[in-house]
Amino acid sequence: MTGPAAPPVGSRYADLTRAQLAVVVPELLLIGQLIDRSGMAWCISAFGREEMARIAIEEWAGASPIYTRRMQQALGYAPEVAGEGDVVTIFKGLQLDIGAPPQFMDFRYQVRDRWHGSFHLDHCGALMDVEPMGPEYVRSMCHDIEDPTFDATAVATNPRAQVRPLHRPPRVPADRAPHCAWTVVIDPAHPPVEPLAPYHRIVTTAAAGLALDPVPASTDPEVEGWSDYAGPLLDDLDFTRFSHAALVRIADEVCLQMHLLNLSFVLAVRARCTSEEQARAICRKQLVGIAGLAAERLARALGLGTTPADAVRVLAMHPLLNPLPYAPADLDPATARATVRPGPAHGDDGWLTLCGPATPADPEAPSALQALVRGVDPRLDVEVEPAAEGDGEGWSLRVVQREDPAAEAGEVAVTRFSTGAGFVFEPRRSLPLLIG
Template sequence: MTSRYADLSRAELAVLVPELLLIGQLIDRSGMAWCISAFGREAMAQIAIEEWAGASPIYTRRMQRALGYEPVPNHGDVVTIFKGLQLDIGAPPQFMDFRYTVHDPWHGEFHLDHCGALMDVEPMGPEFVRSMCHDIEDPTFDATAVATNPRAQVRPVHRPPRVPAGRKPHCRWTVDIDESHPPVSPLPAFHVVAATRAATVELDPIDPADEGAGDYTGPLLADLDFAAFSRSALVRIADEVCLQMQLLNLSFVHAVEQRAADQEQLREVCLKQLTGIAGIAAERIHRALGLPGGAEGALRVLELHPLLNPAAYVGASVAEGVLTVRTDPDDSDAQADGAWVALCGPGSTAPLQALVRGVDPRLDVEVTGSERDWTLRVVEGADEAPEAGEVAVTRFSTGAAFVFEPRRSLPITPV
């Protein structure tokens, strides 16, 4: 299945990839609000731990393989870990401004000059900050590192709540790999997510003859210059980043299911999460690529939206102004997994409405067909619809309006 990003230019892809990484981070700005409401702060923290620990080892290894920096199994170094973070929806560039130091292959550190997640949570008070920066980060940093080396330990030097107030950098961590460290084992959620079709979906290989970098095998760079990658590599990265989101969502669904009172509550929480991120993601993609307005622009955003990507995973197509979604599991791995698209259809249009209204609040959708196959047309009305509450909740994040800045890409050498 040809990628839906394959017809974008190299320049457009270089703009889109960091946008997709940031959108992936904002999934939790949408989802966790509803988890707090339904289950409380402590349960929310446990959901976040299981969500990230279930997905990140899988998608970290996928990106390593895709860009050629995959280590000998279980023997990766700190540079491999840091490269993975640069291409992880958990650490989108600039919004989560990781600065890296490499002492030698087995010892390094990083600090965050700016932590967008902290900016979002800090106004909620020290208990919420402690949940994120202590309860959630400790197991999930190690869960991410285990994809590279199970004897890696990520430990804080300092972290929020910030003392004194306004302390910079926002946090500092060491990364040490030592054979004497007890190996970290994946959490049970990992095995559940590893059994999904999303974990093993095959994407188009990178064309080594394409102009530009086709891998990330060279030195660690302080800031990735996405424009330096080849068009083929950027297509693959975009698809992998969307798959990161799909995997994270599947892990989220599993974690919520363990706590939901019934299937109705599970669906309600997951639908709110999708509706919130659908609208903000559409708005950012539309603006970043300078796409046209109206129904034409909305349909193009639909094609590029993480909801329907990667194409090899989500069975859908756009032709003659109509989106057709295939819901037979034989035609769509996403449907078989119960991914985001499985929450949409003729009887469930809220995420689709939020998505098109991220382009223009006067737009709506007409969804017809059956649970097995359905089609969508974008229609224009005279009046602007109010913003969905789920989108407004996600817009609370500073990431909703975050603007990327140009940066130089400099190699990092051991100090």
């Protein structure tokens, strides 16, 4: 006998149309990739290149096994037996991973059979960002970071999966294409990969176990769209094929990926800082950079204007305040106001704990919110006040328009260094990949 169905938790993305969601989801995947463009510059400045690489390894290894399994469950392609998934399952996960946003990280997949496959990147946006910094930085990303983090992602599907390079940068010759190529082999003889230490901390967070609404099955998939990704692996994932409910869940899961990645980033940064003040300063710089650039891309993708009401509409779709049950808040574009209530995001000590009204102890608390609204228009600003309840975590804001535009925050300018800042997605035809 089964118990009563869980009550719906809701989603802010449900207010978007299916067509809008198909545009927003790849934007969110790309925004997740840009978190590192925002954060790692400050890690290099504080700790140096080699320690930055170690932070990146711990960051991705702590988060990716968790969110990979979540997406498998959400879209119905999880292995029937936990830990015994195949190459197709791994590739589907990569297509829905902020570490591999479509087109910007242009993965092309080949599947020989369930246990053998390969992929190459026709375009690697991350490489385009790092190559100008020199071969040492390329080696840090494409060798030191990729080896353990690819295996950490694969372990979510099958601990005996091995992802190994055929070739990878630094590129010789300098214009070599594809940018890199890798094999994926699952073999019972392979020693099982164990999750790295940060995983065991991040899996205990509220973000890791957050319950979201299940995706109802489509009664007519040809009309309503797919409610899952249980069918064939596609060469390019066409988000217009998914149902409205599936796209809502994907959007929420992608935002959770970002929160989990950030929580893992915070853990790695704190382990290296000499004070809590230093850790908060680095983590806030990361947040300010991604907050502003994410708002800019979301406003453009949704075709919004530049008014205070538009800024609140962007805030409603921004990963900072999503998913709804993780970051409960009331948003009213008509009055250009938002009230953030205490919730799981505060308990996890993530992004929202770096936001709020300015105080003598923390005069920079509104900086990420200012960068966010200025991503919509540089004349916009926020007036932030403590919540009426006085609980110390909640706060409210009003978006206002100033006469003169503000200068772009330095943290946003650093993040804009990435080619992802101005990247434009192109329409692509999606076809099933043949096995063999």
